Amino acid sequence: MQSARSAEWILRRVTAKERAASIIGDLVEIERQKGQLWFWLSVAGIVVSLAWRRPLAFLASFYVAGWTLYGFEMALRGINTQHRIPIGRPWAILFGLLEFAGSTLCAMALFSVVRYGIQEHITQAAFVWAAIFTLAIYFWWNPLVITICAALASGVAFLSIRKSKRRIESLVIFVTVAVGCGIRLTGFFLCGIWQHIESHGQLWGSQQMGEHIFFKYGTFGLIVLSFWVTTLLWVRVYERITLSQKTRIAE
Amino acid sequence: MKRPATLGEFEQVVLLAILRLNEDAYGVTIRSEIASCTGRDPAPGALYTTLDRMEEKGIVRSWFGETTPQRGGRAKRYFALTKPGLDALISAQQAYQSLLKGLKILGGTHAEC
Numbered sequence: 001m002q003s004a005r006s007a008e009w010i011l012r013r014v015t016a017k018e019r020a021a022s023i024i025g026d027l028v029e030i031e032r033q034k035g036q037l038w039f040w041l042s043v044a045g046i047v048v049s050l051a052w053r054r055p056l057a058f059l060a061s062f063y064v065a066g067w068t069l070y071g072f073e074m075a076l077r078g079i080n081t082q083h084r085i086p087i088g089r090p091w092a093i094l095f096g097l098l099e100f101a102g103s104t105l106c107a108m109a110l111f112s113v114v115r116y117g118i119q120e121h122i123t124q125a126a127f128v129w130a131a132i133f134t135l136a137i138y139f140w141w142n143p144l145v146i147t148i149c150a151a152l153a154s155g156v157a158f159l160s161i162r163k164s165k166r167r168i169e170s171l172v173i174f175v176t177v178a179v180g181c182g183i184r185l186t187g188f189f190l191c192g193i194w195q196h197i198e199s200h201g202q203l204w205g206s207q208q209m210g211e212h213i214f215f216k217y218g219t220f221g222l223i224v225l226s227f228w229v230t231t232l233l234w235v236r237v238y239e240r241i242t243l244s245q246k247t248r249i250a251e
Numbered sequence: 252m253k254r255p256a257t258l259g260e261f262e263q264v265v266l267l268a269i270l271r272l273n274e275d276a277y278g279v280t281i282r283s284e285i286a287s288c289t290g291r292d293p294a295p296g297a298l299y300t301t302l303d304r305m306e307e308k309g310i311v312r313s314w315f316g317e318t319t320p321q322r323g324g325r326a327k328r329y330f331a332l333t334k335p336g337l338d339a340l341i342s343a344q345q346a347y348q349s350l351l352k353g354l355k356i357l358g359g360t361h362a363e364c
Contacts, residue, residue: 045294
């Protein structure tokens with residue numbers, strides 16, 4: 001009984017409370033014939049089967065979030081870029097937000113494809129928005145591309161508000177990206193404050209960062225945490241909405 | 252008209268087992284029905300993942316029964332096919348039947364073309 005309770009606690013980390021209880025109930029029924037070893041091997045197998053997508057989705061999208069942000073930064077402000085953004089605070093804020101939104105969209109599109117599959121409409125919608133933002137960031141200086149992006153964005157937004165299901169998916173994307181950007185920006189802002197407290201100025205290069213190990217790993221942890229909150233928000237909002245829709249359909 | 256969802260081989264096996272069990276389809280019985288009919292003992296991980304996935308796709312629906320002392324006071328989670336699930340299964344089985352027509356591999360039952 002104790003082992004069943006422990007196994008149920010473990011399963012509750014990867015699935016809903018009632019589902020975990022029913023699965024353990026099933027295993028308890030069969031355990032009498034098959035034994036304890038079979039029981040624990042089955043629990044391990046179920047945990048892996050139910051949860052492997054979660055860490056993979058998080059790691060892959062975190063990696064993409066970092067690389068896309070770096071890529072956008074280089075395209076807009078890099079030393080070798082031919083089309084550097086105009087100088088001035090409003091431009092810096094506008095393009096900064098564009099970069100964060102684009103990188104969050106790219107990351108969440110990949111997160112969604114690993115977690116839910118490419119056939120899910122929310123994944124497809126996230127990919128379309130990520131493509132529009134990426135095009136707009138890389139070709140911000142080209143009026144023709146920007147016009148096409150604006151037309152595409154308007155078209156996608158129009159199609160999204162026609163059906164209630166698409167409306168909800170768009171709302172999930174919009175809310176998650178807005179809140180996710182806010183959280184990630186807050187994370188970076190806190191890192192900046194910490195940096196000034198730690199060194200009374202900005203730290204440059206790996207050597208300086210190496211001298212402040214606590215700050216280096218603390219910063220990384222803060223960025224991971226802010227990204228994790230974004231993915232958690234995406235999962236919670238999306239799954240709650242789709243679950244309530246399915247319940248309505250079943251009724 | 253919306254096309255029925257495509258089903259994998261194991262999904263079809265699970266759906267047929269649920270249909271055979273009628274009102275008594277839950278994890279343990281589905282597993283033993285598959286084992287007795289096919290000789291394959293499905294891994295619990297594969298079975299529950301498949302059931303969850305099919306529920307997400309709207310192919311099956313599930314509900315919780317009453318708690319029983321044999322299961323440590325845990326409820327059974329029963330499964331049944333939905334209308335789209337049944338359509339998808341019929342469509343998949345019809346595809347198999349069409350492919351079998353003209354072949355004599357099942358003792359001539361499907362010999363007519």
